[in-house]
Amino acid sequence: MKHKLLGTAAVMFLTAGILGYWIFRRDDFQEQTRYERGETELIITNLSYASLTLYRAGRNLLDTVRVEPFDGNSIWLTPGNYFLRSVESGRVTFHPIALTGYRCGPDEDGSFLVTIRPMPKEFPPCLLGNIPEFIYIPSGNFLMGDRQNPREPHYIWLTGHFIAPFEVTNAEFREFLDAEDGYNDDVNWTDQGRKWKATVKSHVSALLLPTDDDYKRFGQPDQPVTWVTWFEANAFCKWMSRKYSGGKWLFSLPTDAEWEKAARGPDNFDYALSRFVSDAEVSLYNWRKNPDALVPVFGIEETPGAFHANRYGLYHMTGNVAEWTQSTDTPFSRERPFADDGRNHDDAQGKRTARGGSWYSAATSYLYIPYRDSFQPEHSTQDIGFRIVARALP
Numbered sequence: 001m002k003h004k005l006l007g008t009a010a011v012m013f014l015t016a017g018i019l020g021y022w023i024f025r026r027d028d029f030q031e032q033t034r035y036e037r038g039e040t041e042l043i044i045t046n047l048s049y050a051s052l053t054l055y056r057a058g059r060n061l062l063d064t065v066r067v068e069p070f071d072g073n074s075i076w077l078t079p080g081n082y083f084l085r086s087v088e089s090g091r092v093t094f095h096p097i098a099l100t101g102y103r104c105g106p107d108e109d110g111s112f113l114v115t116i117r118p119m120p121k122e123f124p125p126c127l128l129g130n131i132p133e134f135i136y137i138p139s140g141n142f143l144m145g146d147r148q149n150p151r152e153p154h155y156i157w158l159t160g161h162f163i164a165p166f167e168v169t170n171a172e173f174r175e176f177l178d179a180e181d182g183y184n185d186d187v188n189w190t191d192q193g194r195k196w197k198a199t200v201k202s203h204v205s206a207l208l209l210p211t212d213d214d215y216k217r218f219g220q221p222d223q224p225v226t227w228v229t230w231f232e233a234n235a236f237c238k239w240m241s242r243k244y245s246g247g248k249w250l251f252s253l254p255t256d257a258e259w260e261k262a263a264r265g266p267d268n269f270d271y272a273l274s275r276f277v278s279d280a281e282v283s284l285y286n287w288r289k290n291p292d293a294l295v296p297v298f299g300i301e302e303t304p305g306a307f308h309a310n311r312y313g314l315y316h317m318t319g320n321v322a323e324w325t326q327s328t329d330t331p332f333s334r335e336r337p338f339a340d341d342g343r344n345h346d347d348a349q350g351k352r353t354a355r356g357g358s359w360y361s362a363a364t365s366y367l368y369i370p371y372r373d374s375f376q377p378e379h380s381t382q383d384i385g386f387r388i389v390a391r392a393l394p
Helices: 001-039 170-178 191-199 213-220 230-241 258-262
Strands: 040-046 051-056 075-076 080-088 091-099 110-118 135-137 140-144 154-158 161-162 249-252 324-327 352-355 372-375 389-392
Touching: 001 080, 001 091, 051 230, 091 110, 110 140, 135 258, 140 258, 140 352, 154 258, 161 258, 170 230, 191 230, 230 249, 230 324, 258 352
Parallel strands: 040 110
Antiparallel strands: 040 075, 051 080, 080 091, 135 161, 140 154, 161 389, 249 389, 324 352, 352 372
């Protein structure tokens, strides 16, 4: 009996060893295959029980392919740009998934984790009744930086926030100019901004009257405000935060990272609506230097009939007017990643970045999303404006 038990144990031990070896070799073979294919594992945590669809992005908004089969939990993906479409209670959000190689994700073991959180129940208020509502950009990673520079692209994780689908208009800025607690109230301004305001007269296009020569070109109510300095744009945001006080909302200029994530869209484009700009794409954007154009900038009313929004729902992230950001012109790279640090403070010294190119751009290089122009905060021209972001306060 004893020998029989020992024989049985030996057989079981041998069987377990063979099985373990087979599993090890199988897993090793699978890992080798994933390495050869350059695959990364996408892992989903769906806290909102939203309906999910996975797509592979292409050259433009129409050039997408649905990834199937996909169980909504995890999948191994080859290098490329992907995005998740999430639908919850009729609201659609998108999550970018940019993959560059084998286990290249930002999370443990090189995986790419996406957490689908419930949609906010409340959206930020708009200053005027005819202004479209803010767009929600959910939290998560995106790939920031110039893909033509191999040392620059790196993952940045951003909290969920809202961004305006259009640049701030003349009509909105006029509200700030006319409010008793607005433009003339020093509490809205940085120290350097107050010094600038005390010595320089504003030239913002919101001051143009219908009788002025440039009114039709730049001063119409729904057109983006131009000739605006960074000081003025920042003060407008401070005023908005005070106007809608009560501990609910904080308005500001977008940081470089927030602007770039919004501009790339979930497709990770290098231009707002496409991966490249060729003869087929040049008409997608309001650019090309043309000082004599009758109306060089497009407003909220005309834009939807002439241009497309990106997949998030944002217009003119490339072209129309260049847009101020909150960030100073501070270099970043894979070794020195972008961070929400002193570069985004109101009192930071140095030039502030402006992104996206404009109607005045003479070359497509200015339209390239990673391109960062920079100016002193007192700079203002006929082709620079801004859009705002909003964050819910705890």
